[in-house]
Amino acid sequence: MIDPLALAQALLAEDSVTPARGRVFDVLEAALTPIGFDVDRFTIGEAPDGPVENMLAVRTGSGPHLAFAGHLDVVPPGEGWQGSPWSAEVRDGLLYGRGAVDMKGAIAAFAAAASRTDAGTVSLIITGDEEGPATFGTRALIDRMASRGIRPDQCIVGEPTSTAALGDTIKIGRRGSVNIWISVPGRQGHVAYPHLADNPIPRLVAILAEIETVALDQGNAWFQPSNIEVTDIAVGNPAHNVIPAAASARLSIRFNDTHSGDALIARIAALAARHDSAAIVTGRVSGEAFLTTPGPLSTLVSDAITAVTGVVPDLSTTGGTSDARFLAKLCPVVEFGLINATMHKVDEAVAVEDLYRLTDIYADVIVRAIERG
Structure with missing residues (x-):
């Protein structure tokens, strides 16, 4: 099984300021291929908004298709870090690095969750251009899926939606x-x-x-x-x-x-x-604004959060935009991930404990999705 901390550290060690390409995708592909994912990587677009690298990783099984969407690109780190923004150091129970919560940590957690079972159809929709213009990112991935006849039944976007405690907020829409x-x-x-x-x-x-x-x-x-x-x-x-x-x-x-x-x-x-x-x-x-009306998907994620943490999440539409605005055209989509207090800040960090608990939640979501069919 994949260790989410080790994978998160490997991803954080790669400088992937938007648009991300190359080695950071190599790291994720190397983790997904041994656990049965078919990995499709492609680079698309011309300057000034490109080129952009994207990844579609699919592991086919029985039952509904649960997709996880995220981005490996990050905003520039800025000055004033205690150490290097690419050091991926653990200090006092916190993993530091640009992208720790937004959102390499969540990608590592979902990959680790997927490694715990080989049942069900699971995919990762990963772009290298969410923090930038997003011209050749998730929209190009949606076109790629359409060309291959791939359409998820439901999707989780791993944006850092939690505020005070892991699991306290799920985004069911965005302005x-x-x-x-x-x-x-x-x-x-x-x-x-x-x-x-x-x-x-x-x-x-x-x-x-x-x-x-x-x-x-x-x-x-x-x-x-x-x-x-x-x-x-x-x-x-x-x-x-x-x-x-x-x-x-x-x-x-x-x-x-x-x-x-x-x-x-x-x-x-x-x-x-x-x-x-x-x-x-x-x-x-x-x-455009979108809303996934509270129902099976939000209940699925909420039940998994409560089972792991005891927290009953709020359903919210606050905050800025995310790539869920594109994915909402395909299937029901919600956003759920780590605590967002340090995203885009100097010394961005995630609690190691939260990284493991997020893995537990995502794993529970996968199991529940298969069971509920």
């Missing part, structure tokens, strides 16, 4: 995310002769002022209210005596399942047009 750019054209000129120029800044300010009054919704049974945030304002005017030729702003909207990304872009465009018909509004939808 969507859209970024919107607003550009207001003007006409450059001397500030002493404003009648010969056209200052775009007042119109942009008026647009943003109205946006600040917009309440998209009040939330619903499973989601918190949607929110619009202004994340950048730019004029780029180096001179104090020149009226600028253009002004722009950027918005980020996190929205619940009462909206769609495209509809929100259209709404902002209409708002901007009321102030300036020449305003240019563009948007990019990072992901």
Whole structure:
């Protein structure tokens, strides 16, 4: 059987800042092949968002297909670590390293859980680009599965969802995310002769002022209210005596399942047009909101958590986006993993005890999935 600590250390020892490729995938493949997984690795995409390496590992058996999804890429470690972010050291019961909780630890735990039984159909859907643009990551894996006729019945994403204690939170959905750019054209000129120029800044300010009054919704049974945030304002005017030729702003909207990304872009465009018909509004939808209604999958995972830890988890949709937004189009999906207190921080670390208990939970999930058929 696979030791989750040893595998986690081997994965953490590899520098895999997004997009991850190469040796970190070698480590995982070397662990999965001996326990019966057919490993399909492929690299896809061109710069600037690629190339990206992905892995689809499948072990075929009887019963429903339980998939585990995760990512081997990590955010840059930053400065100020007690040791190397790639040392994978254990100190005082904690395993340190970039990706310890987000999410190499969970990948190691699931691989170790899968090594405890050879029953059932189990797969790992692993990308090297979740922390980056995600252009050639999980979406490319979904295309790969479709080309091979592979479709999971249910899926767990190993994001670090726990907050105060392992198992206290399962994510059953996530809000969507859209970024919107607003550009207001003007006409450059001397500030002493404003009648010969056209200052775009007042119109942009008026647009943003109205946006600040917009309440998209009040939330619903499973989601918190949607929110619009202004994340950048730019004029780029180096001179104090020149009226600028253009002004722009950027918005980020996190929205619940009462909206769609495209509809929100259209709404902002209409708002901007009321102030300036020449305003240019563009948007990019990072992901739509999704909800896996509480039912068999959330119950399956909840029962396994309670059996191992005694904790009854909360079902939540809070937080940022994850690759579950793509996988939700395939099958019911929930997210469950380690405590998230140190993710993306200096000295990211996981309690070794939690790594083993997470392995126990995932193993229990696999067994229960087979038994419940």
